[in-house]
Amino acid sequence: MSMIKISQYTEATGSSCSGKTTFFKNVQRYITGGYISECVFPSFIVRCVFLVLGFYYLLLRPVKFFWVIRHGIEIQLSMHNKISALRNAFEKFGCYFIFRHDAVLIDEGISHIPFVYQLTEEQLIDFLAVFEKELRDISIILLTAPQESELILRLLSRGHKKVTSLESAAKFARLNIKISEAYVAAMNEQEKMNARII
Numbered sequence: 001m002s003m004i005k006i007s008q009y010t011e012a013t014g015s016s017c018s019g020k021t022t023f024f025k026n027v028q029r030y031i032t033g034g035y036i037s038e039c040v041f042p043s044f045i046v047r048c049v050f051l052v053l054g055f056y057y058l059l060l061r062p063v064k065f066f067w068v069i070r071h072g073i074e075i076q077l078s079m080h081n082k083i084s085a086l087r088n089a090f091e092k093f094g095c096y097f098i099f100r101h102d103a104v105l106i107d108e109g110i111s112h113i114p115f116v117y118q119l120t121e122e123q124l125i126d127f128l129a130v131f132e133k134e135l136r137d138i139s140i141i142l143l144t145a146p147q148e149s150e151l152i153l154r155l156l157s158r159g160h161k162k163v164t165s166l167e168s169a170a171k172f173a174r175l176n177i178k179i180s181e182a183y184v185a186a187m188n189e190q191e192k193m194n195a196r197i198i
Contacts, residue, residue, distance in 0.1 A: 007139075009100050011109035014143030015176035016155065020107060031095060032107035047091055054094030067130050068093075071117050085116050093134075100137055111140045114179055121182040128186055139194045142187065145180040148173050 012020045030036075036046060058065040072086040092110045099106070108115075110131065114124050128135065145151055151173040155163050163169045 006103050006105045008103055009096070009106070009137065010104070010139040010141060011106045011111045012141045012143065013108055013112040013115065015115065015145035015151065015180045016172075018143040018145050018151075018180070020143055030105040030107065031099065050091040050094030050098075051087060052094065053097050054090035054092065057093045057097045058090065064130060067127075068113075071119070071123065071127075075117055077118075088116055089113055096134060096138075109138065110134055111138060111142070114183060115176065118175060119179065121186075124179070124182050124186055128190060135190075136194070140187075142180075142183060144184060145173075145177045148177060151177065 014020055058068060068089050069086070072082055072089060075082050075085055077085070092108070092113065095106060096110055113119075114127055117123075119127060146154070148170070152166070152169045155169045155173060156166070163172055
């Protein structure tokens with residue numbers, strides 16, 4: 001595959017094991033987790049910077065700040081996973097704050113929060129409304145989830161911290177497919193969003 005040209009701040013999002021990683025093999029400048037291509041700083045330092053700046057960015061926007069906090073607390077997961085999800089969300093806004101004017105591909109940025117927070121269809125619509133300004137700035141590549149049986153196989157072979165058995169893999173796969181389908185439907189109705197569904 002030839003090199004993919006990224007002309008603006010772009011995020012790749014979608015279900016776990018939907019093929020996002022493939023994009024990063026063909027992009028010159030990208031950010032995944034705390035790793036920035038062509039950057040000498042270790043990912044731990046980068047993620048700390050993202051976390052602090054994301055907190056600062058949202059704190060200046062109280063409605064958005066409390067949306068992130070409230071929905072993070074409401075996630076039906078352990079306290080450890082809730083804290084991890086909140087930290088993850090703040091980091092995404094920090095990354096956006098720094099690089100939003102650059103041509104770079106982001107692995108699971110702000111547009112990935114519906115998957116991190118496991119949002120319902122109603123919450124997803126609310127998310128798109130609350131963060132409309134940020135999402136309009138982002139070119140979004142949404143990779144749709146594969147069929148349930150294929151997604152379960154990928155989750156079991158690749159591994160995931162939320163997957164500990166066949167039963168949990170099936171439950172997680174169904175949840176991701178449901179979010180993916182709701183996301184596709186919602187994006188098709190959002191005329192102002194620059195989104196590509198693959």
